[in-house]
Amino acid sequence: MVRERQKAPKSYVNRSLIASIHPHGDIAEQYRTIRNNIQYAANGKKIRSLLVTSSSEGEGKSTAAVNLAVCMAQRGDRVLIIDTNFRNPIINKIFNVQTSPGLSNVLGQQLEIREAIYNTEVEGLDILPSGQRMYNSTELLDSQIMVDVMEFASEHYDMVLLDCPPVLGISDTNTLVSKCEGVLLLVKSGKTQLALALEAKRALLFAKANILGVILNKKSG
Ligand SMILES: Nc1ncnc2c1ncn2[C@@H]1O[C@H](COP(=O)(O)OP(=O)(O)OP(=O)(O)O)[C@@H](O)[C@H]1O
């Protein structure tokens, strides 16, 4: 069973979902370009799982992940976003559902994954919120259960997008890299320091990430 919730009236759609609110605007167009470039970067191989991260906090990872997911769903893909940021979960807030139950309950074997997935008002786009914060998150994300979660997701969705915490400072993201076919590294114009961006790239490559590209956020800001 997937949790069906009442669809939010359009006026309550979170403003982060810019690709949904203004599907014909410039920003949506840029996300569509990134969506299409992902396949080119993968040399035509169909990428079915993607991880979005950056070097530091607050650079726009979640915003990019949800808008990319919206554009993929608008193309007709069945898309699942998994919120793996237990420190600062935001996907549930953007889609107006509780943080829990979520991934942590699935990893803690309190719930089946299908019971923790929510439909959203965007057709074709489902979300798995983070669940409550776990202090042994790295171990649980590194477990066979997380492998099972990814397997289930890949069987039921065309694209599984992992909204991750920063790659530097905590190990959670590195643990997830090997479970995804592609990685997008986000840098924020005027904020991300070059040294940190390079360190993030090194850390991802060390974890054997298939870095498909870099998203430059807030270019005009
Ligand atoms: N291009 C942008 N223009 C304006 N505001 C933006 C842009 N990208 C992100 N933001 C805003 O910046 C804030 C942080 O964005 P977001 O939550 O996506 O960052 P994050 O990297 O996921 O953070 P965290 O490291 O905590 O997970 C949010 O309020 C979001 O709406």
Ligand SMILES: [Mg+2]
């Ligand atoms: Mg985030």
